[in-house]
Amino acid sequence: MNILRNRCVALGFGAVGLALALTQLSACAVEGVGVDGSVGVGYDAGYYEPYGYEYGGWGPGYRVGPGRGGDRRGGGHPGSYRPAPASRPTPSIPSRPRAGGSPRGGGGPHH
Amino acid sequence: MSSIGRIRNFLPQGVWAVLLSVVGLSTLYAAPFELPPLNAPPSTEHHVGKVVWADLVTPDLAAAERFYGGLLGWTFQSIHAGNSDYAVALADGRPVGGLFQKAIAAGEHRQSAWLTFIAVRDVDAAKRTALSQGAKVVSDSKNYPARGRQAVLTDPEGAVFAILASSSGDAPDFLADSGEWLWSSLLSKDPGAEAAFYQTLFGYDVFDLASDDGSDHVILSSDDFARASVNAFPAGSAHRHAHWLNFIRVDSTADSVAKAVALGGRVLVEPHVDRHGGQVAVVADPAGAPFGLMEWTESDSKTEPK
Numbered sequence: 168m169n170i171l172r173n174r175c176v177a178l179g180f181g182a183v184g185l186a187l188a189l190t191q192l193s194a195c196a197v198e199g200v201g202v203d204g205s206v207g208v209g210y211d212a213g214y215y216e217p218y219g220y221e222y223g224g225w226g227p228g229y230r231v232g233p234g235r236g237g238d239r240r241g242g243g244h245p246g247s248y249r250p251a252p253a254s255r256p257t258p259s260i261p262s263r264p265r266a267g268g269s270p271r272g273g274g275g276p277h278h
Numbered sequence: 279m280s281s282i283g284r285i286r287n288f289l290p291q292g293v294w295a296v297l298l299s300v301v302g303l304s305t306l307y308a309a310p311f312e313l314p315p316l317n318a319p320p321s322t323e324h325h326v327g328k329v330v331w332a333d334l335v336t337p338d339l340a341a342a343e344r345f346y347g348g349l350l351g352w353t354f355q356s357i358h359a360g361n362s363d364y365a366v367a368l369a370d371g372r373p374v375g376g377l378f379q380k381a382i383a384a385g386e387h388r389q390s391a392w393l394t395f396i397a398v399r400d401v402d403a404a405k406r407t408a409l410s411q412g413a414k415v416v417s418d419s420k421n422y423p424a425r426g427r428q429a430v431l432t433d434p435e436g437a438v439f440a441i442l443a444s445s446s447g448d449a450p451d452f453l454a455d456s457g458e459w460l461w462s463s464l465l466s467k468d469p470g471a472e473a474a475f476y477q478t479l480f481g482y483d484v485f486d487l488a489s490d491d492g493s494d495h496v497i498l499s500s501d502d503f504a505r506a507s508v509n510a511f512p513a514g515s516a517h518r519h520a521h522w523l524n525f526i527r528v529d530s531t532a533d534s535v536a537k538a539v540a541l542g543g544r545v546l547v548e549p550h551v552d553r554h555g556g557q558v559a560v561v562a563d564p565a566g567a568p569f570g571l572m573e574w575t576e577s578d579s580k581t582e583p584k
Contacts, residue, residue, distance in 0.1 A: 210313075210362040210364055210378055211417050211420070212333060212378070212393060212417050212420075212428065212430050212440060213333065213335035213378040213380040213393075214335060214391070214393065214416055214417070214430065214438055215335060215380075215382055215386070215388030215389060215390065215391065216388060216389050216390075216391040216438070216519070216521060217387075217388060217389075217519055218387040218388055218389045218566075221515055221518070222515070222546040222547045222560055222568070223512070223514065223515050224511070224512030224513055224514045224515040225512055225547045225550070225560075226491055226512065227491075227550060227551075228489070228490035228491030228493075229491050229493060229509075229512045230489075230495065230552045230553040231463040231465075231495065231507050231509045231523075231552065231553075231558075232461055232463075232507070232525070232552035232553045232554050232556075232558055232572060233461055233497065233504040233507070233553065233554055234487075234497075234504075234553045234554055235554050235555070238485075238487055238488070238497075238553065239487065239488035240485065240486055240487065240488060241486040241487050241488040241489060241494075241495075242486065243470075243486040244469070244470025244471075244473070244474075244486065244494070244496075246470075247470030247471055247473065247474040248470060248473040248474040248477045248484045248496070249477065249484065250484055250485070250486055251483040251484060251485050251499070255483070255485075257485040257487065257497055257499075257504070258483075258485070258497070258499045258502050258503055258504045259503070259504055259554075260453065260454075260460065260461065260503060260504050260574075261451040261452055261453050261503050262453050263451065263452055263453060264452060264453050265452040265453070265455065
């Protein structure tokens with residue numbers, strides 16, 4: 168009987184040791200992937216914007232969308248970005264429809 | 279039985295209880311947060327500068343699912359890990375974005391928003407470039423094994439955006455289907471300076487556009503496709519806070535706006551014709567997160583609206 172108890176005690180301690188080892192291994196499994204070792208365990212990309220978006224003033228001439236390609240060029244912003252050559256037509260968004268049998272996957276926005 | 283004997287009898291059961299607790303807790307807390315890959319099967323295709331994902335942060339995940347599900351027919355796949363509650367939104371079975379529940383701290387006057395993810399090849403290199411050009415880090419570089427590596431930044435005007443190096447490649451350049459993100463716009467005080475920042479970061483070709491209303495509008499392009507616009511705030515608008523605004527393709531902007539209102543959203547910009555000839559509108563979901571609705575039909579006029 169005593170032998171049985173001792174074996175159970177030993178088995179119990181062994182199991183605790185195994186659990187602790189598994190915990191360490193599990194932690195190791197999600198470390199060291201990145202340059203600084205940071206890995207997503209929880210999600211922390213969520214942020215809240217300052218309150219008070221205001222969308223007034225969007226009159227008929229205020230357009231933020233893409234054109235159909237070849238839209239008229241403006242005067243640019245000298246000294247800021249490097250404008251594409253005037254000879255290049257303004258591009259539009261992709262027009263190729265997704266094939267009906269194409270593989271399903273992510274991709275989210277498809278600009 | 280002696281007290282030692284009783285302890286010996288008890289110990290194995292206690293040890294097993296401890297074992298189960300430790301294993302359970304270690305599984306709960308050490309399990310990685312498994313975001314799905316952007317592409318399945320994975321590809322080696324990459325499109326630096328393309329908007330490839332969007333995440334909503336909201337205080338009420340269930341309410342957001344009801345709203346976006348009812349409006350766009352999205353379905354949701356829940357991911358719970360640690361203290362994180364996240365749902366992947368699916369349009370016709372394809373992942374199109376994420377909804378992340380996060381409480382708004384008491385006393386904070388903040389509002390829900392969609393976070394725009396732009397593709398890069400090397401997050402840390404892009405982050406260094408961004409910081410050297412006036413950006414700040416909101417959330418530092420982090421790996422999500424199936425998704426890739428990402429970081430959240432603010433641009434020099436304070437607009438928040440994320441950079442993502444997808445470990446499964448970027449999606450091919452198809453025209454978005456209804457219910458998918460079609461377009462992204464940055465609203466800012468100084469479009470020229472902002473365009474220069476994003477050009478340095480993503481290598482965009484920048485096209486300045488003629489404007490009838492006197493506002494500055496430029497198109498950011500990569501791979502010879504328009505990826506986003508940068509726009510000056512319209513004249514007379516107050517509370518100008520630079521931010522990204524993403525548009526979802528819909529079959530009818532007017533019908534979608536009406537549906538959004540019926541589901542508890544509100545209209546920020548009424549439907550009107552935009553540059554491509556189709557109707558656009560801006561609405562806010564019940565938690566206040568703004569997003570755009572945009573028609574894009576092959577029969578739309580290809581001439582600019584008068």
